[in-house]
Every structure is written in structure tokens, then in C-alpha cells.
Amino acid sequence: MSQPQGRLLGLGVGPGDPELITVKALRLLQQAPVVAYFAGRGRKGHAYASIESHLQPQQIQLRLEYPLTTETVSGPLSYDQIIAAFYDRSALSVAAHLHEGRDVAVICEGDPMLYGSYMYLHDRLAADHPHQVVPGVCAMLGGAAMLGTPLVYRDQSLSVLAGTLPAGELHRRIALADAVVIMKLGRQLAKVREVLQELGLEQRALYIERATMETQRMLPLADVDPASSPYFSMILVPGTRWQA
DSSP: OOOOOOOEEEEEOBSSOGGGSOHHHHHHHHHOSEEEEEEOTTOOOHHHHHHGGGOOTTSEEEEEEOSOSSOOOOSSSOHHHHHHHHHHHHHHHHHHHHHTTOOEEEEESBOTTSSOTHHHHHHHHTTTSOEEEEOOOOHHHHHHHHHTOOOOOTTOOEEEEETTSOHHHHHHHHHHOSEEEEEOOGGGHHHHHHHHHHTTOTTTOEEEESTTSTTOEEEOGGGOOTTTOOSSEEEEEOOOOOOO
8 A cells, every 4th residue: 555645734924923823834833744944045044933943853844945036147047947947846855755655844934825935836746745725924914014004995906016027017007006015125126116106106105124023124115225125025005094
């Protein structure tokens, strides 16, 4: 009789505050024989840092280290090709444990299915392995809570945009939205701020970086130095307040 396969567990562990992991995610995390996590070179990784204190000594830790993050690529392969190959290798590393019957908890900052690193393993493995995904508190909701601002009222719509979009596309989509969250800022901040200025939204826009983490900062958008804005920063343009 063949050995049962392990389960692929995609666990959202929250936006950075260690206490924002759900009870369910914590239970599955501590029960899993293998804990896999993504991290940049020379870094622990935000998701790992938020759950490190919950891990058990007997658990196998599978570090999946990015070959690059935002560096400029020169050579025969593009950034997308290098990252795709990395996710292929990572999926094989995780699958090796699954084939041996070990559950693998892949931790993911925020929510696994919203700009989450886990989703790239899910796309490669879920069709062939038992799997379970546990949602987490995503960064934009952590940011809204820290800023103390409701995002949308009543029948308003919310657009979640990547700051990496071209300026023209950002302008078009923001102009049509009742409320907006712009993520993946970093070096894109100057471009995004200019678009918001053009639309007359700079004063309504709220900036936060590393929401819920110990290093969290909230600044007026006009005061943010584009050269120092980290990848884990976002701008919220909340919907117009509705008086109930």
C-alpha cells in the first residue's frame, strides 16, 4: 500500500504583528512536521519573524531563498524567468516532503491568496496534492486599522492596485474608484504620488509602511522620501465618509 501524501498547508500569518495570526493557522502551524518560508538573501523574512516563537524544536524548517528581489537583471534571463524557475525549484522541494507523507505548512505574510508568495506554490502543487488554505489578516486591513480609517461605506467599491502599474493605467483606474489601496510602493512612490496629485487626491491619501510591525511608520504623503519608501508600504485613499 502506498504511503498517504502529506498536505500542502497555505497559512496566512498576518501583516506582521505576531498576535494577528488566527487560532486555526496557529494550530496547523504547530502541528505541521515541516514549515516552509520564503526569505530574501541574508534576511529572516517578515512572515518567519512573526511566527518564529511558535515553532517547535522537532519541526523541519524549509527555507526558500529568493535568488533576487528587486535587483536589476542583466543577462540572458529576464526577472520573470528567474523567479519562475525559483518557484519551480521551491515546489519540488516542498513536494519531496509531501511525497514522504509529511504535511508542509507554507507560511505567508498577510493572506495567502492576496499578493501572497504561497500562491505560486499553490498553482504548481494543489492539483496533485491534498491542500488547505487558511486566510489571514491582509496588510491593507492591518493598515486601515492602524490608520484608524474605514475604507468603504455602504455601496462604495474598493480597488486594490499595484504601484508597479504604468502611471497612465494608475490614473485611469484610480479616477474610476470610490476608494483605493495602492500596494507594492517602494521605488514606485514618486510616480504614484504624482498621479494622486493630478487627480486632486493627495490630501485624502494616507501613507503607512510596515503596518502592524514594530518598525511601522505613518507619515503625511507629502513628507515621504521616495528614496526611503520600503516595498512593504501602501497608500490608502478611503471612500468618502457617509453619515449614518
